[in-house]
Amino acid sequence: xxxxxxxxxxxxxxxxxxxxxxxxxxxxxxxxxxxxxxxxxxxxxxxxxxxxxxxxxxxxxxxxxxxxxxxxxxxxxxxxxxxxxxxxxxxxxxxxxxxxxxxxxxxxxxxxxxxxxxxxxxxxxxxxxxxxxxxxxxxxxxxxxxxxxxxxxxxxxxxxxxxxxxxxxxxxxxxxxxxxxxxxxxxxxxxxxxxxxxxxxxxxxxxxxxxxxxxxxxxxxxxxxxxxxxxxxxxxxxxxxxxxxxxxxxxxxxxxxxxxxxxxxxxxxxxxxxxxxxxxxxxxxxxxxxxxxxxxxxxxxxxxxxxxxxxxxxxxxxxxxxxxxxxxxxxxxxxxxxxxxxxxxxxxxxxxxxxxxxxxxxxxxxxxxxxxxxxxxxxxxxxxxxxxxxxxxxxxxxxxxxxxxxxxxxxxxxxxxxxxxxxxxxxxxxxxxxxxxxxxxxxxxxxxxxxxxxxxxxxxxxxxxxxxxxxxxxxxxxxxxxxxxxxxxxxxxxxxxxxxxxxxxxxxx
Numbered sequence: 001x002x003x004x005x006x007x008x009x010x011x012x013x014x015x016x017x018x019x020x021x022x023x024x025x026x027x028x029x030x031x032x033x034x035x036x037x038x039x040x041x042x043x044x045x046x047x048x049x050x051x052x053x054x055x056x057x058x059x060x061x062x063x064x065x066x067x068x069x070x071x072x073x074x075x076x077x078x079x080x081x082x083x084x085x086x087x088x089x090x091x092x093x094x095x096x097x098x099x100x101x102x103x104x105x106x107x108x109x110x111x112x113x114x115x116x117x118x119x120x121x122x123x124x125x126x127x128x129x130x131x132x133x134x135x136x137x138x139x140x141x142x143x144x145x146x147x148x149x150x151x152x153x154x155x156x157x158x159x160x161x162x163x164x165x166x167x168x169x170x171x172x173x174x175x176x177x178x179x180x181x182x183x184x185x186x187x188x189x190x191x192x193x194x195x196x197x198x199x200x201x202x203x204x205x206x207x208x209x210x211x212x213x214x215x216x217x218x219x220x221x222x223x224x225x226x227x228x229x230x231x232x233x234x235x236x237x238x239x240x241x242x243x244x245x246x247x248x249x250x251x252x253x254x255x256x257x258x259x260x261x262x263x264x265x266x267x268x269x270x271x272x273x274x275x276x277x278x279x280x281x282x283x284x285x286x287x288x289x290x291x292x293x294x295x296x297x298x299x300x301x302x303x304x305x306x307x308x309x310x311x312x313x314x315x316x317x318x319x320x321x322x323x324x325x326x327x328x329x330x331x332x333x334x335x336x337x338x339x340x341x342x343x344x345x346x347x348x349x350x351x352x353x354x355x356x357x358x359x360x361x362x363x364x365x366x367x368x369x370x371x372x373x374x375x376x377x378x379x380x381x382x383x384x385x386x387x388x389x390x391x392x393x394x395x396x397x398x399x400x401x402x403x404x405x406x407x408x409x410x411x412x413x414x415x416x417x418x419x420x421x422x423x424x425x426x427x428x429x430x431x432x433x434x435x436x437x438x439x440x441x442x443x444x445x446x447x448x449x450x451x452x453x454x455x456x457x458x459x460x461x462x463x464x465x466x467x468x469x470x471x472x473x474x475x476x477x478x479x480x481x482x483x484x485x486x487x488x489x490x491x492x493x494x495x496x497x498x499x500x501x502x503x504x505x506x507x508x509x
Contacts, residue, residue, distance in 0.1 A: 032439045034408040037418045039426055040446040041404035047303040048148060048200075048346025049108035049398040050336065052364060052389075054353060056113045056135040057082035057154075069165040070220040076359050077169055081112055081154050081206070084353035086367050086375050088133055093367070096379040098141050100365045101352065104390050105506020107147050107398045110307055110348040111138050112206075115156040116168075118189075119182040122160045127189060139190070142198040145508050148398060149198045150248065150273075150307060150348065153183065154206040166220040176225045180233040184241045191243075201271055203248045203307070204234055210252050210262055231268035246270030251307065254278060258292040272297045275308035277350075281334035281415065282313070287342065294343040303345040309335055310350045316360035319370050323350075323362040326460035326490075329388025333431045333492050336392055337417045340402050349389060364389060383463050387470055391458055391492040392429065394470075394506035397421040414438055414487070421507065424448070427496035430487055438487040442495065444480040452477050454499040459491045469502035 059082070065071035086093035117131045126132065142149050155169055156162070161178055162171035173179035183204060190196050208217050208227050217227055227250075234247060247268065253275035260266075272293065280286035290306075297304035311331040315322030322328060336347050354363035357370045366380045381387070400419040405428075407416070413434035420426050426447060432438055454472035462468065476482060487493050498507060 030437055030439050031411055032441070033411055033414060034441040034443075035405060035416060035428070036407075036443045036445065037403050037405040037428065038445045039403060039420060042401040042420070043404050044340075044343045044402045046340070046345045046398075046400050046402065048150070048305060049400075050347050050393050050396055051106040051108040051110065051147065052104075052349040052352035053081075053110040053112055053152075053308065054138050055081055055084055055351065056111065056117070056131055056138060058085070058131050058134060063167070063169070065167065068167045070167060070170065070218055072167040072169045078154075080351065080354050080356075080358035080360070080362060083355040083358070084351070084363065084367060085134060085137075086379065088130055088137070090375070090377065093375070093377060093379050094137060097353070097365065097367070100379065100381060100386070101141060102145065102505040102508075104364070104386070104393045105396070105508050106352070106393060107396070107508040108150065108346045108348065109138070109142055109147050109352075110150045110152050111135070111142070112152045112154050114154050115161075115179075115182060116158050118186045119158065121158075122178060125185060125189070136194065139194075139196050139198060143196055146398075147198060147508055148200040149196075150201045150203065150305065150346070151187075151199050151245075152203045152206060152251075152307070163218075163220050163222050163224060166218055170218045172217040172219050172224045172227075173230065174224070176230045176233040177237075179230060180237040183234060184237040184243060187243050187245060188241055191245075199245055201248045201305075202245045203251050203273065204230065205249075206251060207253045207275065208250065210250055210256070228265040228268070231265045235268045248273045248305065248307070251275070253308070255280060255283065255286065255289055257289055258296050260296065266300065269302070271303045271305065272300075273305040273307040276306055276335065277308070277310050277312045279311045279313055279331050279335060280306075280309075281338045282311075282331065286335075287338060290339055290342050290344065298343070304343070305346040305348075306335075306339060306344055307346075307348050308350050309347055310362065311335075312360075316362075318359070319357040320360045323360045324356075324364075324382045324385040326384040326388055326463060329385060329391075329492065330431060330433055330490060332389060333392055333429070334415050334433060337415045337429055337431055340417045340419065341405075343402075383468070384460060387458055387463050387468070388492060390470060390506065391456065391494055394500060395421075395425075395427045395494060395496050395498045397423070397507045397509050411438060421498070422509070425496065425498045425507075426451070427494060427498060430493040430495075432487045432489060432491050432493070435489045437489055440482075440485040440487050442482040442485065447480045449478055449480055451497045452499060453479065453482065453495055453497055455485065456494040456496070457488060457491055459488050470500075471502050472499060475499075
């Protein structure tokens with residue numbers, strides 16, 4: 001044997017001898033985390049749930065900015081708060097849309113509308129146009145499936161109550177009394193005539209000034225009413241008409257600090273809500289801001305919601321695909337887990353349906369073909385967004401109890417929570433934002449030992465498999481201790497007693 005061959009053989013032998021030890025060493029270097037949760041120790045009960053924004057507005061509208069001294073934004077002035085639903089005549093596509101909402105188990109739905117839909121002229125109401133019919137379609141699903149509705153009026157956009165020279169989309173109302181009376185008439189129609197019981201909260205305006213950005217309240221060169229004036233008028237109208245739906249606000253964006261000095265109007269609100277579009281969990285001050293809002297709301301004995309959630313840091317605008325990516329799902333999951341632990345009462349993702357070519361592809365389900373600019377006959381899930389969000393919504397009913405969950409250490413990028421549904425089912429939700437696996441040991445105190453736990457897990461690569469179905473990957477019979485559960489890199493993991501198969505609907509109640 002030649003000398004170089006001998007050397008090669010020796011190297012090979014050394015590798016054979018030491019490779020098992022190297023593998024063991026690699027295994028040992030995996031990060032470990034131990035969790036202990038108590039099924040009887042509740043730290044907070046949510047007053048809402050988790051869902052998504054569902055638009056009722058349909059039409060493209062000419063904005064004629066040259067007519068106004070104070071115009072609307074030149075680029076996507078209504079964002080993507082319109083279009084996205086199948087045409088009303090396509091009942092088959094609507095049935096598919098209902099099926100996907102059921103599968104997700106959306107139980108806290110932010111339903112969006114505008115005043116021009118129902119009151120195009122002062123005291124002239126239209127209950128039968130196609131946008132109102134779209135509203136009924138959505139509310140019918142919510143009513144039939146016991147989903148709670150956070151009804152959102154996005155803006156007025158009515159010439160009859162706008163200031164001269166100010167575009168109706170951005171104008172504050174000339175008369176807050178007319179503004180409030182119109183809303184009261186609309187809500188009486190929905191609750192008394194249409195008999196919808198699912199409307200649990202109402203917000204009168206989307207993203208007004210007061211947060212980090214806002215454009216809706218503009219009186220141009222006139223001295224117009226304040227937003228406090230409008231909330232006061234709305235309260236008076238609700239009391240006069242015996243409307244008991246709680247009013248929520250301020251609906252500011254983007255993750256604005258909780259500043260009581262700016263909220264002299266809070267006596268007119270029965271709930272607080274804000275928006276977040278730059279990642280609560282990934283922001284250095286995210287936890288503090290949410291915690292401040294939760295504490296302030298609790299001091300007033302009012303619920304607190306994050307009524308729009310997303311992460312524009314990943315990319316957005318036009319037909320940017322980032323909002324429907326798995327990275328966006330990881331961000332959504334991390335934000336929601338953080339918020340649940342801090343005491344947030346409900347979340348809405350932007351958005352359930354979306355055309356995808358207005359300010360980014362935010363849709364959970366695909367209803368629209370961007371290249372051909374046509375609506376699809378066959379609605380399909382956007383896999384990374386839909387299944388990623390489904391890991392959060394699917395196992396969680398309304399009004400869950402957040403459980404005390406403690407760990408032996410903190411691992412950056414790994415975040416977790418646990419909750420109990422009202423039927424007693426327990427779920428642990430873990431998000432791993434890191435590029436390494438984590439080995440997890442879980443102990444559940446005071447759990448029913450006869451319950452079976454099921455493990456579900458998704459990553460970007462798993463969701464890209466052609467035949468993917470969200471079924472349990474592991475089943476643990478009659479146990480409350482789970483050792484060496486591998487939490488894959490950049491994954492969302494659920495361990496739950498709610499053993500749903502892919503073909504089952506998600507939990508709403």
